[in-house]
Amino acid sequence: MDRMREGRATSLLDAGILRSTLKLNSIIAIPSSYAIQVRAAAKEPAESHDFVQIGAGFQGAISEQLGNPLAFKKEHPGNSQLRTSLENESALHTAVREAFDLYDSSINSQVQVPRLHGLIRSDKTENEAFWSNSLCKSPPEYQNRDLILKMDRILPLPKITRRALVNYFHPTADCQTAYNNPENKHCLVRTYLGTSKPCSAHFKPNNFSLRNFPLTLPHMSKDNLNLNTHLLAEKMG
Template sequence: MASRRGFNATDETAYSVGSETRQHADLAWQYLQATDLASLPPTTVIKRSLTVRSVVSTSSSFALRSQRAIGRPDLQEIIEIGKGLQGAVFEQVGKSLAMKEYGNNATLRTNLLHEASLHRSVYNAFAKYDVIIGSEVKVPQLFRIILDTDTFWDENLSKFPTEYRQPGTMVQMERILPLPKIIRRSLIVQFYPNNGVPLDANSVDEILNETANKHCKKNKAMHPLPLITQTPTDQHTPQGTHPATSSTLSL
């Protein structure tokens, strides 16, 4: 799940707000510049950023590449951003979606369809009741299920990495974007397990620059520090992370 994903810009996206819009929204939202956060201690960065009403404004070469690909199918390559025991996860440059595929294995395909059904049920429940209960949780939308006979493959098969160029069953859903780099860095410094010894700058950079960590999918056991005590986050689940009480942490 993501908390107000639409209002959380990352270093993979560029987010801008008009001055008039910003003026009217200032009371509801906290606008943060990544360059300003960079000079603050990790605990302060986490405290200010990991709330459902924080907007971190950043820019990156990835964002520019994504913007150029909008309306340009020839630039919309499909890139693997995650891989597990049952399948792989992809993004498509220039589109705010993610795709999960389980290949042509019949059992795994059944698992995928079951997972999609559960996903849709959760999405519908939150869509129906979130206003009533005052929830600020937003569940990624499930767009569609793509079968191996779908015309999707005619146009997109060649855009996949070579090892995945075989039609299969896939679920297409709204993508949860990664946390901004400055926040990921702060989480690593504050919580990465290292037997109680602070990580040096080179180790932090090495962990931060792992492709898997960029997409918030690699889990590590949390350093035994009480997040909710040290860095209050209104007890909301921030985008791309587990709740504060979780025993694991997505970097």
Template sequence: MDFPSMSLVHADDPNAAEESKTSSPELGDIDRGLHMFLSLHDIVTPLYTAREEEEEAAHAESLRPFKKIGAGACGAVFAQEGKPLAMKLAKSTDSDLWNDYLMHTLIFEKIKRHEIGIKVPECYFFVPKEHPEYFQQHQTLSEAAQAVCHLPTDILVTERIIPLPEMTRTLLIEKYCAGRIKQRALTDPANKDCLVRVYLGSLQGKSGGMFFSLRNFKMHLNQMVELQLDVEEMASQMGKALAVMHWDARTDARDVEFALGSSTKKVPVSIKHYSELIGMEPRTFTGPESGRQEDFFHRKTELWLLDFNQVRAITLDEAGVAQVVEAMTINDPYFPKPLQDNPVARRVWNRFAESYLEVADVVLKEQDPKVRELPGIVLQRLIELQQKKQGKT
């Protein structure tokens, strides 16, 4: 049977969309709800979720205990086991935590825009201490924090950086912990909250000390080299991140930290492709060797950027350069140092400097030539300071 010739693609009628809108009847409550639930890519808001189930889950959530996973001068950080949120509670009444919120959000947006490899936790919301309802709904948070902070206090809620996995923690203890305290370290629950601070500017890493903690474990360049880690890639990511923070976010990046942690998303270890499956016996087991479903997924180790409470805005001039240089020199030894005798340390500095200048040049390409010189001046000042420190001037 012959069908009349027709085009498979119809030309757009410019009036069709408008006519469709005007001719469509207004939906009732049920239809409107189904429309929202079933429309592609729409976000379902709590207004249309199952209220009773949601409230029961929220109540159970409020009873789950919090534990402290970190602390600093600005605040203490708490989280619930297995949950993706971190609660940073202010230790003082000043505006440091609000500044943390502002700068964290700004830097997250800028880093995301430039698509460099480093990760920044998402910043979710701020709870002022004058909001008692939040504390009433999270009694276990109050219970965990009352010995550390004066309550009520401000709270900043962010994405939690997932700690490094158990196997990594065990190996770190085996390699770097003194034998006499090794068993204690293996059973210390605080060591589950393991992030590894990356000190590319120090060759002073040692092991076997009287005190050992994985909560803020510091890994120095010499230790990373011994483990054959890709320190040049870390230096590159660090340089790019600093360039974005300095010249796009226009901040001094004062007291930010760089740490190795796990990715927030689990990745399948080895999904079989069709080309592999057709060569197998039918009904072959293709799961993880252990038989445990959890072992089919893993998390990647990522370099994370965190802690923004001391970050301050800069101007694109000599004063801004001075502010950036000061911030880089008073920070922990995260940043590579110039003029080092160690050949790996020299390569790390070179990669750091090249990446810093490369990204800064992109960021400042529309700026006045004098402004575009500022990143190079920053690096030159760091070299001069190192020369002075080494007595070479």
């Protein structure tokens, strides 16, 4: 009985943390190990640091370079011939960004669409210095000249939120494994207001992933979490 009460109290605490840190316009004033690393990296040119993979999808892999405010999305081989190519994504993303810029004030939206900062192509002579410097600093599997899309870097959620996500959605004996997984430091949350189907790929017992963590309607409405989905939808316009 005591363990049940303890588990219930922990769940309530984690739900409270998630409600506070995932709500609109929340400000989390805590020490940041990422900020410390960035400040240390700023003492040297950004180009001197290695590229570190912080995410991957069916289009390509996303990397960061400490000291550089941008993220770099590198296209997977063969994707350039598909409808999901980075060329097409760039055009679509730009159209979305321009639409929000145009209508943002009239719909009272609080959506912040990351800006794109251009494509790095292999056939442009002005990019030769980038390729010469970056290839040796990339992971071995990405030491090629496939297309790269530069974009605003979206900062990961802080440790207090990451731990609460693990505790709340993965309350098992191996929570420590999820805490210690270095990939889970690159934690972004995706809110899916239009679907009630959970994404099982992120909830594997032996590999609980916080990368692009999916929050669907059932998750956001779960028990004592109860995020304000109506407000989220309203502020999206």
